[in-house]
Amino acid sequence: MTKKIRWGVLSTAAIGVKKVIPGMQLGQYSEVTAIASRELSKAKSAADELGIAKAYGSYEELLADPEIDAIYNPLPNQLHVPWTAKAAEAGKHVLCEKPLSITVAEAESLLEVRSRTGVKIGEAFMIRSFTQWLRLQELLREGRIGELRAVTAFFSYFNVDPTNIRNMVETGGGALYDIGCYCIQSARTGFGTEPTRVVGLIERDPAMGTDRLTSALMEFPGGQATFTCSTQTIPYQRVHFVGTKGRIEIEIPFNAPKDRPTRLFIDETGDIFGSGIVTEEFATADQYTMQGDAFSKAILEGGEVPVPLEEGIANMAVIEAIFRSAESGGWEKVPSGRVAK
16 A cells, blocks of 8 residues: 555645645545644534545644644745744645745745754645646757747736735735746746846736736846736736747646646747647646645655755745846846756
């Protein structure tokens, strides 16, 4: 019988209850055995609905459970680092929802915590464990499109609810933190290096104060990347990787469906009418199942988690630089010395 990592979940956040937990429950190496809320009734309700054995009325009780190996932390953004640190101090491995933190300095504080406690800490960019993204990296390494020169991404949804945490400045809301982080991750994954400088343009909601439309240009050693993200436009998402000999397009890059196959398109002809496009289709799968299993397997085998702390810090450095650029109106350097895996 395959050994499974026993997971506990901090809070009944929608991303966990609706997507991550159901996915992890299907895993070969993962099982969700406990969930906690600051209101016991909420924890019990979620546990009953999802078939989770234990429900706790406080996060502290969950962290004190000796039968929990790892914690999934989907708390609001401003609580990511504090509770990830507390979980690590309790001897639990931690998969923390993106974005890892609100600032680079805050994220870097977890390096000392990880070193002292010896646990694994990773950021929950589920795309990095998913089939179509693993295939993308293979194609880029093989030189299928020649030298990668440009990455362009778009990610948006429409949400103007002022009570939603995605629209609250104090909880780290706004487009860049919530979904722009995926666009940055896409470019860093493609180039396999860090951008040297960025320039950003931000439009904020006049009432809520969060960035509702954000665009950025990132300069990499080997090329350039651009993206636009928005919390107040029609839902849409695409990523394009363009090289000297071809291009790759991921159809639904971020919210990959779990009820139908996913696809990416490869064009090595340059025919603008698309006659030369080759479609690769991937079997129906749940990216949260794959994320949970990849992290759990790393724990069981002593390997590296899909998106370790260093990766999370590097992504935050780009986010922070884009915010600075929007304020300064000019190019901002991204701290060097971090290399994407």
